[in-house]
Amino acid sequence: MSRTGRVVAIDGTVVSPDRAVVSVFDRGFLYGDAVFEVFRTYGGAPFALDEHLARLRSSAERVFIPLPVDETTLRREVEAALAAAGNDESYIRVIVTRGTGPLSLDPATAGSPLRVVIVDPVAPPPREAYVHGVALASVRARRAVDDTAAAGAKVSNYLASLLALREAKARGAAEALVVDSAGHVVEGATSNVFVVAGGRVATPPPSAGILVGITRAHVLLAAAGLGISTDERTVPLGELYASDEVFITSSIRELLPVVRVDDRTIGGGVPGPVSRALHRRFRDDVGMVGRPMPYD
Ligand SMILES: Cc1ncc(COP(=O)(O)O)c(C=O)c1O
Incomplete structure (x- = not known):
């Protein structure tokens, strides 16, 4: 994969950003039924990753979205996406949606949660x-x-x-x-x-x-x-x-x-x-x- 600086991983698989698509039936799209974290690297290493993953877990628990993988796996996926991006410093977004399902508000109808990691070059204010x-x-x-x-x-x-x-x-x-x-x-x-x-x-x-x-x-x-x-x-x-x-x-x-x-x-x-x-x-x-x- 070419080093564009932007890397996306969906459910642990790195995909090219222009093929990084999720279903219109995903509840993140339908209802904003998802939790997320945004953080950055310093010296190439994600800053306060443990704290961000702990907050992601806490957010997910509060809205009853079961995290699909453990924190060690998420950490590994973030690090793999960072390595693939090869930026000096990166922006990282981790999103966990409740997944896809029928067109029903009822969260009990959702399938498996979906996870997405997006890495981009970091762009602080001027x-x-x-x-x-x-x-x-x-x-x-x-x-x-x-x-x-x-x-x-x-x-x-x-x-x-x-x-x-x-x-x-x-x-x-x-x-x-x-x-x-x-x-x-x-x-x-x-x-x-x-x-x-x-x-x-x-x-x-x-x-x-x-x-x-x-x-x-x-x-x-x-x-x-x-x-x-x-x-x-x-x-x-x-x-x-x-x-x-x-x-x-x-x-x-x-x-x-x-x-x-x-x-x-x-x-x-x-x-x-x-x-x-x-x-x-x-x-x-x-x-x-x-x-x-x-x-x-
Ligand atoms: C509503 C809100 N408050 C505060 C913050 C700052 O949080 P953090 O310092 O963890 O980035 C954010 C970050 O996006 C936010 O969305």
């Missing part, structure tokens, strides 16, 4: 986004699993987040800031949100209805390593507007400074020192010691 920071636009949104027993599962139905992102972009922002009906910050469309005030870092807790980000966890560890106090607590939108610094985190964007939210400038309108220090520490912790930062 340098300018890190140099100058980005804008967020607040959007009231409720997601597919909010207020259900599956809250916190990373399910493939991202329609509410997608519409929130569309609205944010129409308002000139790079990312949506999802706010709940009480006016409390939840997270981004595909990121977690942090505020910094008086040198302390705060981020909404899991009970706020967030997807508990793996980057979020590593940034909290980076803060502990730097002796910076952190709180997982409710963050009202008004408090976020008035904070010294705001940043978002995700596996692909790492830690991206936010300098504007709606019509408010955050702090001095430039990426702040705490955001920069945490990002530097995060990069060191993932093995990028001494390498240029995305804003260099």
Whole structure:
């Protein structure tokens, strides 16, 4: 197989990307009835693979999709796809759908779960986004699993987040800031949100209805390593507007400074020192010691 940088494996078999097709009767297609993970490599090795596979398992359990293979097999399939892709650094998406079945909503009618691994060259935001920071636009949104027993599962139905992102972009922002009906910050469309005030870092807790980000966890560890106090607590939108610094985190964007939210400038309108220090520490912790930062 040629090295295009993009590799797809379906049920453990590597297929050429233009032949990577699944049935229209797959429930991932019909209902978004699937769970997934997105992560990247550093130095060619998948970062926090155990944590991502554990979250995949937890998401699958919450929506009662039995994982078709064990984590060792999934790990091997991810590593084989990475080797076939031959990228310097890769983006990896692992999807598990409930499988195909008759045109019935009833999950009991589904056949066997289907698994897909997609590897692509990683494409982080441009340098300018890190140099100058980005804008967020607040959007009231409720997601597919909010207020259900599956809250916190990373399910493939991202329609509410997608519409929130569309609205944010129409308002000139790079990312949506999802706010709940009480006016409390939840997270981004595909990121977690942090505020910094008086040198302390705060981020909404899991009970706020967030997807508990793996980057979020590593940034909290980076803060502990730097002796910076952190709180997982409710963050009202008004408090976020008035904070010294705001940043978002995700596996692909790492830690991206936010300098504007709606019509408010955050702090001095430039990426702040705490955001920069945490990002530097995060990069060191993932093995990028001494390498240029995305804003260099
Ligand atoms: C809704 C949501 N929150 C947070 C995140 C960040 O999670 P992670 O840091 O594990 O990539 C994502 C990532 O896609 C997401 O979709």
